[in-house]
Amino acid sequence: MLDPSKFVALVTGATAGMGEAIARRFVEAGGRVVATGRRADRLARLAGELGERLHPAELDVRDYAAAEALLASLPEPFRAINVVVANAGLALGLKPAHEADMEDWRRMIDTNVTGLVNTVRATLPGMVERGRGHVIAIGSIAGDYPYAGGNVYGGTKAFAKQFCLALRSDLVGTSVRVTNIEPGMTETEFSLVRFKGDEARAASVYEGAEVMSGADVAEMAFWCASLPEHVSVARLQATPTDQAFARPEMMRR
Numbered sequence: 367m368l369d370p371s372k373f374v375a376l377v378t379g380a381t382a383g384m385g386e387a388i389a390r391r392f393v394e395a396g397g398r399v400v401a402t403g404r405r406a407d408r409l410a411r412l413a414g415e416l417g418e419r420l421h422p423a424e425l426d427v428r429d430y431a432a433a434e435a436l437l438a439s440l441p442e443p444f445r446a447i448n449v450v451v452a453n454a455g456l457a458l459g460l461k462p463a464h465e466a467d468m469e470d471w472r473r474m475i476d477t478n479v480t481g482l483v484n485t486v487r488a489t490l491p492g493m494v495e496r497g498r499g500h501v502i503a504i505g506s507i508a509g510d511y512p513y514a515g516g517n518v519y520g521g522t523k524a525f526a527k528q529f530c531l532a533l534r535s536d537l538v539g540t541s542v543r544v545t546n547i548e549p550g551m552t553e554t555e556f557s558l559v560r561f562k563g564d565e566a567r568a569a570s571v572y573e574g575a576e577v578m579s580g581a582d583v584a585e586m587a588f589w590c591a592s593l594p595e596h597v598s599v600a601r602l603q604a605t606p607t608d609q610a611f612a613r614p615e616m617m618r619r
């Protein structure tokens with residue numbers, strides 16, 4: 367297993383849910399983390415709690431120039447990033463395609479597809495140059511298994527999966543690993559965002575079901591990153607034990 371104190375991880379979407387849990391997992395294991403997201407207050411709170419091995423940095427993943435500027439401005443102990451967790455993402459709405467809001471579709475594509483590509487393109491050259499690195503994308507089982515209303519969201523996660531597989535082809539011989547983690551239902555702020563602040567509707571998604579937590583997914587990301595450097599997990603798909611493939615309709619309650 368790799369020495370966790372040598373990890374310098376950049377995590378997108380570290381202000382909530384899985385991203386926050388992943389940042390926490392790497393710092394608590396002794397690594398350094400550049401924790402990013404749009405909500406600066408939450409990043410500051412996390413930095414206050416986790417201490418100097420966490421560097422908070424505001425970043426909207428849709429802005430490629432901002433990602434490059436951030437990398438150029440990192441303090442020395444955080445410059446040699448060797449794990450990139452491209453986690454920032456969202457689903458908006460659950461309407462059938464013929465009724466869906468075009469603006470929701472655009473935002474999902476801008477965040478989950480363009481944001482992922484921006485994060486990877488900005489961080490890859492440094493990792494290739496240093497001969498060490500690991501891209502961990504947070505995809506979803508929705509990238510494999512369709513469900514009603516998952517239209518564009520599932521499409522963006524299918525993109526993440528295929529993009530990661532393609533990256534692996536490009537990166538053979540560079541020592542940079544690529545992993546697409548594909549979780550099933552995980553209780554985070556995901557449904558609150560999907561249903562635009564409707565707390566009752568968001569809570570009903572998880573009611574009576576034993577779903578995964580951000581910490582469960584963080585453990586998967588940490589395990590993939592900790593494996594010896596000659597081992598590269600391509601895809602890691604995991605669901606709650608009571609979920610088969612897709613959303614609640616496939617779940618025992």
Ligand code: NDP
Binds near residue numbers: 380383428453504505
């Ligand atoms: P949360 O809503 O709890 O967290 C999402 C994170 O993404 C937040 O930190 C948010 O930060 C960040 N984010 C959203 N838009 C942007 C943006 N434009 N720029 C930067 N950061 C952004 O949801 P999850 O933790 O569940 O989601 C994390 C990932 O996991 C997503 O990619 C999601 O698709 C995926 N996923 C979720 C599953 C689930 O059941 N929860 C299952 C499978 C995959 P901020 O708003 O501060 O910018």
Ligand code: 8X3
Binds near residue numbers: 505508549551552613
């Ligand atoms: C999020 C999981 O099943 O709600 O990727 O789409 S699901």
